[in-house]
Amino acid sequence: MNFHILTRFPDMVEQGLSASILGRAEQAGLISVHAVNIRDYTEDRHLHVDDYPYGGGAGMVMQPGPVVKAVRSVQEKLDRPARVIYLSPQGKTFSQPMARELAREEDLILLCGHYEGLDERAIELVVTEQVSIGDYVLTGGELAAMVMVDAIARMVPGVLTNSESAEEESFMQGLLEYPQYTRPEVFEGKAVPEVLLSGHHANIAAWRRRESLRRTLAARPELLDRAELSKKDRAWLDELRREMSGPDGGDT
Ligand code: 6GU
16 A cells, blocks of 8 residues: 655655554555655745735645645556545544545545645645544644554554454454553562463453453543443443442542
């Protein structure tokens, strides 16, 4: 899968995406990341890509010319038109299902805005969808694009090892992860939960499931509405709700 990231800061994007699993996937030829500098498509003799907003107001607006030209230049090199995602707080909120769906594309064009935004005509002409990564304001779309590439790339077949994708499956069940421990057995007086040392696989699985439920109930209770829950899960949740509202409730 090929990511084409249109930005005023190509170095930032390339550096940020070269580490860890993503770097490994790129080495293996499973993904590629091409950063395209929008500035290379300006016809302004001072290489500007932004100008004052019509109607007045604070800040600058990205001009449609260089952006549209940059997008079309990428599209021309592809066998078929790619989806063009404009990273913007006005977009639909990015999610795991969206990452999984986008991972089926061969090419994806990610357009990073800056300043107060992008001229609306560029959006109308070349953008196919707008995506936000959450309800907060970033200085530009670059960090959002990097977040998206990371989440999408790990959904591309072959990018994760078997054990990594097995873990993925468990997150997809819609609950938060259970706590993990490794050596040493006691650290600063805190011991690893005994059940994990027992070698009793069924008890370990049950403990982990209950801890997942506990964490989800404490931090993200709204996820429980959508999670697939067994009868046993529901009984545990009743128990956990009582524990959490009890005299010692609200801990951890
Ligand atoms: Cl995609 N862009 C900007 N500038 N801010 C954001 C965002 C995107 N998503 C959340 N905040």
